[in-house]
Amino acid sequence: xxxxxxxxxxxxxxxxxxxxxxxxxxxxxxxxxFKEALRTCDCSVMGAxxxxxxxxxxxxxxxxxxxxxxxxxxxxxxxxxxxPGALEFTAAEPEAVAADLRGRGLRRCALLxxxxxxAAFVAGNLVDELWLTIEPRLFGGGTPLLREAVDARLTxxxxxxxxxxxxxxxxxxxxx
Amino acid sequence: xxxxxxxxxxxxxxxxxxxxxxxxxxxxxxxxxFKEALRTCDCSVMGAxxxxxxxxxxxxxxxxxxxxxxxxxxxxxxxxxxxPGALEFTAAEPEAVAADLRGRGLRRCALLxxxxxxAAFVAGNLVDELWLTIEPRLFGGGTPLLREAVDARLTxxxxxxxxxxxxxxxxxxxxx
Numbered sequence: 001x002x003x004x005x006x007x008x009x010x011x012x013x014x015x016x017x018x019x020x021x022x023x024x025x026x027x028x029x030x031x032x033x034f035k036e037a038l039r040t041c042d043c044s045v046m047g048a049x050x051x052x053x054x055x056x057x058x059x060x061x062x063x064x065x066x067x068x069x070x071x072x073x074x075x076x077x078x079x080x081x082x083x084p085g086a087l088e089f090t091a092a093e094p095e096a097v098a099a100d101l102r103g104r105g106l107r108r109c110a111l112l113x114x115x116x117x118x119a120a121f122v123a124g125n126l127v128d129e130l131w132l133t134i135e136p137r138l139f140g141g142g143t144p145l146l147r148e149a150v151d152a153r154l155t156x157x158x159x160x161x162x163x164x165x166x167x168x169x170x171x172x173x174x175x176x
Numbered sequence: 177x178x179x180x181x182x183x184x185x186x187x188x189x190x191x192x193x194x195x196x197x198x199x200x201x202x203x204x205x206x207x208x209x210f211k212e213a214l215r216t217c218d219c220s221v222m223g224a225x226x227x228x229x230x231x232x233x234x235x236x237x238x239x240x241x242x243x244x245x246x247x248x249x250x251x252x253x254x255x256x257x258x259x260p261g262a263l264e265f266t267a268a269e270p271e272a273v274a275a276d277l278r279g280r281g282l283r284r285c286a287l288l289x290x291x292x293x294x295a296a297f298v299a300g301n302l303v304d305e306l307w308l309t310i311e312p313r314l315f316g317g318g319t320p321l322l323r324e325a326v327d328a329r330l331t332x333x334x335x336x337x338x339x340x341x342x343x344x345x346x347x348x349x350x351x352x
């Protein structure tokens with residue numbers, strides 16, 4: 001199974017603008033790209049805070065074509081939201097989550113943040129690609145792309161503009 | 177006077193790799209670009225920690241063609257290193273530093289970090305351009321490009337590869 005970390009950030013690496021939840025700073029072109037990229041995935045993984053921020057949108061767009069996994073310390077608290085095969089909650093570790101998705105025959109997973117979940121998957125060497133939208137902003141604070149220290153090397157696969165000021169960079173994680 | 181923030185960072189916005197001082201992670205191509213960019217400037221500004229990290233290199237390359245200003249809380253502590261017109265230490269605020277450089281007839285200043293100095297100049301609306309080298313690394317920790325919250329909007333001027341994995345992005349700060 002292929003895991004793609006999908007994120008939009010400021011030039012200085014923040015996926016939120018200061019304390020504002022969500023990616024309201026993302027350009028319309030990034031939002032279109034994000035939806036398009038998600039459509040190519042048969043599953044996605046996110047943290048509980050990311051879920052809470054987008055809960056209404058997620059719940060009104062549930063489909064059996066893409067399983068959403070929310071990693072949370074308290075899956076039982078979200079039991080009422082669960083829809084087996086479409087929206088599931090788990091307290092499992094990243095390795096176990098990835099193994100479970102692989103075991104279900106899923107092939108392409110979008111990793112959607114936040115910073116703690118992103119870092120745990122990167123630290124576990126579980127991520128194959130990074131698709132990073134860089135908006136022309138500097139925040140100097142907010143939720144970081146990765147909330148814990150890692151040391152990952154990547155290879156640039158492509159760089160293309162989503163609009164005159166916004167770049168979409170695609171990288172592969174190096175395994176050497 | 178034109179001020180250019182010149183930096184090399186990881187994909188996630190760190191100008192050092194964790195606690196390692198300096199930009200040892202920078203590619204050879206970025207280092208060549210950095211030297212070339214500095215040669216186009218008649219002055220540069222940096223913080224005391226950045227100066228300490230590069231002190232030997234800076235002192236062995238002093239020239240009247242480029243004035244180096246080091247901003248420090250304790251300029252008197254560095255008095256022995258000072259060379260008027262080539263290497264000066266000051267406790268002045270960013271606005272006063274910029275005004276002084278302008279007053280001397282200087283025209284093009286490289287802002288060289290670290291994160292506190294960068295943020296103070298950006299917060300003061302003193303920076304005209306950002307020349308940002310993005311190395312294909314993720315650190316999840318280190319010295320941030322900007323050490324305090326700001327909210328700056330920029331315009332992408334150019335994007336070009338320094339090597340197959342390293343991008344040089346040039347932005348102008350928007351004044352609107």
